[in-house]
Amino acid sequence: MGFKQDLFSQFARIGKAFASGRRLELIELLAQGERSVELLAESSGLSVANTSQHLQILKQAGLVKTRREGQRIFYRLSDADAVVQLFDAIQVLAVDQVAEAQQLVNENLQSKDPLEAVSAMDLVERIRNGDTLLLDVRPPEEFSAGHLAGAVNVPLPELNAFLEDLPTDREVVTYCRGPYCVLAYDAVARMRDAGYQARRLEGGYPEWAAAGLPVEP
Amino acid sequence: MGFKQDLFSQFARIGKAFASGRRLELIELLAQGERSVELLAESSGLSVANTSQHLQILKQAGLVKTRREGQRIFYRLSDADAVVQLFDAIQVLAVDQVAEAQQLVNENLQSKDPLEAVSAMDLVERIRNGDTLLLDVRPPEEFSAGHLAGAVNVPLPELNAFLEDLPTDREVVTYCRGPYCVLAYDAVARMRDAGYQARRLEGGYPEWAAAGLPVEP
DNA sequence: TCGATATTCAATTAATCGGTTGAATATTAG
DNA sequence: CTAATATTCAACCGATTAATTGAATATCGA
Structure with missing residues (x-):
């Protein structure tokens, strides 16, 4: 039954995304609309690099999508309704x-x-x-x-x-x-x-x- | 804003509970009814001690409750509907x-x-x-x-x-x-x-x- | 009381995670 | 092309986690 375990591991990625208070804070900010990394870092009090890392985890879990505009990258929830x-x-x-x-x-x-x-x-x-x-x-x-x-x-x-x-x-x-x-x-x-x-x-x-x-x- | 972070950390405990494929498997089994540790271990293919450990994490997250009956301990979801x-x-x-x-x-x-x-x-x-x-x-x-x-x-x-x-x-x-x-x-x-x-x-x-x-x- | 059974606890190791720091990359402005 | 800015990547450290093993605890039956 390898398939089931593989699938459950994928589901667990969503769990992981929600498994840190800092990430929940980012999710809450993103629920209020699209934000740049810089702004997210500032609002959450995390360093930019750290914020970026947490955002990568959210991205791997499929919770967020990115859009580039000039030199900054904007993150948004990929399905705000479901995530909220x-x-x-x-x-x-x-x-x-x-x-x-x-x-x-x-x-x-x-x-x-x-x-x-x-x-x-x-x-x-x-x-x-x-x-x-x-x-x-x-x-x-x-x-x-x-x-x-x-x-x-x-x-x-x-x-x-x-x-x-x-x-x-x-x-x-x-x-x-x-x-x-x-x-x-x-x-x-x-x-x-x-x-x-x-x-x-x-x-x-x-x-x-x-x-x-x-x-x- | 220490309160908000504290609260979010508590929320994150629920996320952690769902952050491992093995635990998801246990949750799925428990969704089918009350089970003893031994049976859960057998059904999931984990060792008894390991199963017990995962169950402790689910318990700390408030997802499961226990009941003792003789020499075995039965676990069940504390709010099956919400968890499922x-x-x-x-x-x-x-x-x-x-x-x-x-x-x-x-x-x-x-x-x-x-x-x-x-x-x-x-x-x-x-x-x-x-x-x-x-x-x-x-x-x-x-x-x-x-x-x-x-x-x-x-x-x-x-x-x-x-x-x-x-x-x-x-x-x-x-x-x-x-x-x-x-x-x-x-x-x-x-x-x-x-x-x-x-x-x-x-x-x-x-x-x-x-x-x-x-x-x- | 003694031995058997079910579960938890404690100690250990390898792996993963959260965070910091500094370099690398990509884009824009000049 | 160069300098400045925004973001990511890579290396690193300490803390936490998953899993194994063996001992400790609690209950039951004889």
Whole structure:
């Protein structure tokens, strides 16, 4: 049964790609769009050579593709949807089953989340009533690949500018990728500081879509 | 930003669990139900001590739980559904993106599959017409956790006995886990050898369920 | 209690991995 | 062509991993 072992070794390459925290960080950055090696190195705090090496591993696992533009090389996820979904599933499994991960989330995220998150069911109701502004804080590339019906895309870097023109009398609900995507937590914290009523959707886009709730486009 | 790195390192433990072909083999065996260390070692061809070591890694990643019964210890997946789904997603991603995996599948599975597989759409039609026997060749534990509506569970070891009482005039469609689960390929080959009209469902249970097609229970 | 069995633990070795450093390659600007 | 920039490659070191072997632990049956 050599074939099966060979095939499983190939599958294991995908596992290896996800087997280092640094690489996961790179994957998360790439999920936000195409990036050059230099920028990835800078954002992740790794050396350029080291970043390049990790990217080679991701490339061998088929997770990323490259494109040359002049003297720099841009990396992107070869199937962003599949990769993000996989990453999301890993996160959920880890927090469900690994005590240390659970504890980290409890200490660092739950505490940022003083008001409990809005459940998907509640949100459906709120949307029907029209009294909620639904904010997708993911980067535009992910937004346009699919988002909750009725959501407005405001990537985190643009949040402050966006808030200036917004009346404070509507409640805002934010969401991003999975349940442990930090973007939505940050957005809520910043909006509450600015005097808005802001809460977070329990889960993220993948969970919402998987539940068969309305998405666009 | 130490927290994020810590959390990602925890996530990476799940990746590590999936980062070895041997462990994937163990995971696949465990997906078929609770097993003792001895049996796992025997089925996988690893030494007992080595098997035990790999199982420790899976345990640290929270993927498996143990139960003692007399002098032997039984391992099982702590969340079989989540783990199988994750494994399945990894397989699909690998075959989609890794050239070597693609080639292995083409050479070893497609060739076992002389007639093309039945698409999910076709199968829905066939079931409606009632002229197809739908065979789930996964182990009973997985079958009872969810299966295609109308399927009959015949685990591979019992296939021969089952065929003896079966008239050869009905077409049979088999399926198992994902699109690269070998069970269904084997079943088709054995049934065709025995003179049956047998084909394989394109994809497997997870794909069918994800498409919103009818499942039980 | 004693011997047999199943599993884990500990020690060892070879292989792989993560990271650093500096050279090599490819592209652009001048 | 030369200099500057972005990325990869190659060599290297320390840490981790996979696998083997043999001892230690726990349970059961006699």
